[in-house]
Amino acid sequence: MDIPYLTSLVIFAPTVGALLVLLMRSVDAIRWTALGTTAVTFLLSIGLYVGFDPSGSLANGPQLADLSAAWFPDAIDIKYFVGIDGLNLLLVMLTTLIGPIVVLSSWTYIESKHKGYYSLLLLLQTGITGVFCAFDLFLFYIFFELTLIPMYFIIGIWGGKERIYAAVKFVIYTLVGSLLMLVAIIYLGYQAGNAVNAGVFTADWYTLLEYNIPLGTQTWLFFLFALSFAIKVPLFPLHTWLPDAHVQAPTGGSVILAGVLLKMGTYGLVRFCLPLFPNVAQEYAMLFAVLAVIGIIYGALVARVQPDAKSLVAYSSVSHLGFVVLGIFAFTPEAMQGAIIQMVNHGLSTGALFLLVGMLYERRHTRLMDDYGGIAKSVPVLTFFMVFSVLASAGLPGLNGFVGEFLILLGAFKSTVVGSPVLIALATTGVILAAVYLLWMVYKTFFGALTNEANRDMADMNGREFALMAPLAALMLIIGFAPNPFLQKSEAATDFLLETMETKRMAVQKAADEAAPVAERLEITPDAAVDNAK
Amino acid sequence: MDLSEAYLTLWSDLDGVFSMALVSLVGLIVVVVDAFRNDHPSLPWMGAAALLASIGWELSVLGDAPGTALFGAVRTGGFAAFVNLIILVSGLLTIVLSVPYLDQLKRAYGEVYALILFATAGMIMLGTANTLISVFVGLETMSICLYIMTGLVREDEGSIESALKYFLLGAFSTGFFLYGIALLYGATGTMVLPEMAAGLEASGSTLLFWGGVALLLIGFMFKVSAVPFHMWTPDVYQGAPTTLTGYMSTASKASAFASLILVLFYALPTERWSLVLAFIAVVTMVLGNVLALSQPNVKRMLAYSSVAHAGYVLVGLTAASPAGYAGALYYLLVYAVMNIGAFGVMAFLEWDGKEGREQTLDSLAGIGFRRPALGASMGFFMFSLTGLPPLAGFTGKWFVFAPAVNAGLTWLVFIAVLMSAVSAYYYLRVVYVFWMLSPEDVPEAAEAQNAAFPVPASSIAVIVACAVTLLVLFVLSGNVMGFAEGLFEEAASMASMP
Incomplete structure (x- = not known):
């Protein structure tokens, strides 16, 4: 099957859907159009998955x-330059999968202004897919x-009480x-244009990759890029917008936010920060690794004391994405691949957790764990999915979270860049802490004696809710048991990326070393000398 | 040259100054008709027709080679046509939006339209000036009309106050401007912009020259409301009838900047002024944005934001390159569309929430759901003013910032982007009050009456068209910018010819 412009179709099909939604009159028509669009987009994206050849070299575009x-x-x-490679394929798939799930989860949750909600949702999907597919900076x-x-x-x-504060904070931070x-x-x-593109400004990823940025320039450019992505991830201590945004957002918004939007940050680090600025990225890898580990532990500890189930899940994101950042800055193939698969895993399991908490909220209009307790009897199916997702999120072997975390920790341990056993040991405690706060949440909410009579007649999951949870749970299991097909997709790309980084790093270092004595003799800055040396 | 020959030249040059001539002529006709029937409904449409015809004309001469007309007084060709288009489109939008607004305001005076036309003619002369005399004549023609328009609501003290303030400060700045022209003439012996550099070389009186440049810059900075010459802006913008404020903030800024670009490009070949402009840009952006943060009234907030935007345009000028000038022109075009739109929305909302001058943003809580088309368009304008893609405000910022970075002024662009982030706060505030609050959330809005002026569908259509234009300009930004850049390369090769 060969569909022309398939990548662009996957990006812009939701936009078309958004326009269609604006034309619809009845609420049902709006919902079904949104669902139809996202479903079609997902089917189209399967074409990407099938058409992608994992052995193809990234070097050829x-x-x-x-x-x-x-x-x-x-x-x-x-x-306009978009395409698919091993780095973004799985994230695009995740985005298109989350699309219909979010629409389904909003089916009854959103009670007013449907037209605006669904069209914005679809527009958002275009933006996120575009971020992953863009090869032009x-x-x-x-x-x-x-x-x-x-x-x-x-x-x-459509958010909660403090929604405006959270929304403005989200936008200004970003x-x-x-x-x-x-x-x-x-x-x-x-700079790149002058060096490698005949004086023409360039934003092409491949052209930029050819340019070996002199050390001094690399430093501040790296930090500006890294700052932007670190806010998005969010990396400790830039995470303060995240709990606000998550707790206030409607369920659908939280799922998109945690499931895919945050990955724009980690993906940006992999796609741009590391390959473009390899020297500085390695030099400061330890800084990012330490911040990531602080985030892992801090997020876990704060999550443990949250009375609100949704903010618990929100802080668990801070913790889990710490692993991804740690994996990225380890500079080993295992950790890099682990980071990529972990982005997907986090999208699946945290997305599922937000969905389940949202379902509880829809039934009882509270998210405080104190208001629940012992509801497992009244909602057995929901409880099953909750336990399943929590175990996946906590990294139980056999489920998806384990694969990513294990690869990241293994890779980081082997890494020569951040290879500090103490640091890795500390990061590993994050896995244990995750089990603590997540199981505590499950225990307090679902098990024990029924503490609140109002919860006795709570309705269990309906067909729609089951339909949206089932694929997530299935994928968690599949990735957990058979991660290889998924890991294979990113293998060639990661190897290419790491090799390119190393070559570039050596070249820049060599130029800087050669320039150093010259610089001393002529009293010019190393940067200028590098330029001269070219 | 005897007189008849001069008349012949005038006649043959008419196609170079078609818009200016037509707009002035129709302005005179409006005055005459107005003398008999002050509220004759055809008055605005005569003006609109003249502007529309001029727009058509300018579009047809967009590709022309640069030249001069009226004995070298004004420039013709692509640059002039581009600037004139910004001015004429602003004028047309303003007239169309003013008709229902001024009617509702009970100020449907015919002379307003004559004033808009005369101001437009003045702006055209200013924006296409080739000599300092035409700069001055254009500037004054424009300013005097604007002074009167500001004081249109005669019974309102605020309106009178702002008109008087504008007039007095404006007269003061004119003094500086004129003195600057005198010094420049003394230093160079010529009034013609492209000949000034050579004149300076011949006379060698640099001190006199730079003194003149400084005074001239003060005059320009006053008109574009750059800090520290912005003091009049908030009062005037708030006091003037809203649709006319939209006109003032866009067209007069566009023509003054165009004129400044001509002066910088042709008369000041060295780049010594670049740092001065950079400094003005910094204080303008910082002060404009910071003061806009705390304004409860949207018109006043937009006034400070207009100060800030003058700063962004100045960033483009500091680059002193064709790309920078072209970027500034593109920015002015986009700014005209989004600001006229924003003021248009606020004009029609004047009878919602707390009425008139007392109106605060908070009293308009939840207005978006009551007036969806206006509210949605306002969202477009606010996001575009913030500079978010996919709206033209983003590419506008890109086109003024990128040349500055290329010219080695990265520090300036850092300040500019940080200030853009600050501006996001107050632009987003408008959006969330419109869309995310409900009247019950805000006591002020709950008790405010909603006399809900039935805005005619045609006016709403114009505003929505402005909003959609921002999307279109974003998509076409490469083409528009490419065209604008071409203007300067062409002109540079012309200028280098003997």
């Missing part, structure tokens, strides 16, 4: 690529920012980071 002529005037090489930035407006409204209109990154993008584009 992305697969299933769509490329346009330059969008801007001659002196600026910015274009400028295009990436546009999609990155495109996600802000829909999310702002989704939190701000915007400060991304605007600083914008300056870095402009600067990098011109």
